[in-house]
Structures are given as structure tokens and as C-alpha cells.
Amino acid sequence: MYNVMSAKAEEFISDEKIKECLSYAEENKSNKELIEGILAKARDMKGISHREALVLLDCELPDKNEEIFKLAKEIKDEFYGNRIVMFAPLYLSNYCVNGCEYCPYHAKNKHIRRVKLSQEEIAKEVIALQDMGHKRLAIEAGRTR
Numbered sequence: 001m002y003n004v005m006s007a008k009a010e011e012f013i014s015d016e017k018i019k020e021c022l023s024y025a026e027e028n029k030s031n032k033e034l035i036e037g038i039l040a041k042a043r044d045m046k047g048i049s050h051r052e053a054l055v056l057l058d059c060e061l062p063d064k065n066e067e068i069f070k071l072a073k074e075i076k077d078e079f080y081g082n083r084i085v086m087f088a089p090l091y092l093s094n095y096c097v098n099g100c101e102y103c104p105y106h107a108k109n110k111h112i113r114r115v116k117l118s119q120e121e122i123a124k125e126v127i128a129l130q131d132m133g134h135k136r137l138a139i140e141a142g143r144t145r
């Protein structure tokens with residue numbers, strides 16, 4: 001059932017797996033040997049798994065955190081050089097059940113019109129963004145139950 005390579009959300013989003021990965025990161029946040037292994041793998045620039053990324057994000061060893069920041073900068077420089085890569089946001093929907101205070105789409109905001117784009121509207125938006133010269137899109141959507 002759980003398949004990180006699947007393109008179907010119901011196959012790769014598993015609450016149980018997410019919790020298991022969070023626990024794994026919590027248990028290993030000071031595991032120097034494991035963290036060094038993940039950093040060595042990251043240095044090859046062929047990618048690390050989401051579990052490994054979680055361990056690095058949770059790392060509580062100051063010297064390893066310095067190494068993580070330094071390596072992240074080196075990898076960023078190697079991939080992108082000295083430039084800023086911009087993503088154009090494409091909102092598919094602004095319905096949301098959450099309450100993030102910085103966001104105007106939070107559920108308690110009763111002053112905005114809620115919209116969910118149709119397939120045709122999404123196609124039009126993508127073409128318009130492409131015609132403006134955008135090459136990268138960040139797909140955004142509020143959260144529903």
C-alpha cells in the first residue's frame with residue numbers, strides 16, 4: 001500500500017507511516033554515526049530519503065548542524081549557482097480548515113470568496129503562467145477534511 005514513488009496520494013500518504021518516520025527522526029536526532037552516514041550520502045548529490053531528511057531536520061548535535069548547513073549551501077551552489085530560483089504559485093483552491101494566522105485563507109476569515117478551480121480553469125491558469133515566462137509552479141491548495 002505505502003509506495004513513496006506512487007503518483008496517487010492515497011498510496012503515498014499514510015498517517016501511520018508519517019508518525020513512524022517522525023518517531024524514527026526523534027529517536028535518531030543525536031545518532032552521530034547515522035547522521036554522518038546520511039551526510040555522506042547527501043554529498044553524492046543523488047538524493048536522500050524523506051526519513052533521512054527528517055533525521056537531519058531534527059538533528060540536535062551543534063557540530064553536525066554546522067556540517068548540514070555547510071553541505072546544504074555547497075549542494076545549492078552546485079545545482080543552482082549564484083541565482084535565485086522563483087516558483088509561481090498556482091492556487092487550485094482557497095478552501096481551508098486550518099487556522100495559520102499569517103495566511104488569509106485560514107478558516108475563520110469570512111471576508112474572502114472561496115474558490116476551487118475546475119480542470120478547464122487550471123489549464124487556462126497554467127497556460128497564462130507559461131506565457132508570462134514561468135517555468136516552475138508551486139501548486140497550492142487549502143486543506144479540507
Ligand code: SF4
Binds near residue numbers: 103142
Ligand atoms: S491555506 Fe495553508 S497556510 Fe493557509 S491556513 Fe490553510 S494550511 Fe494554513
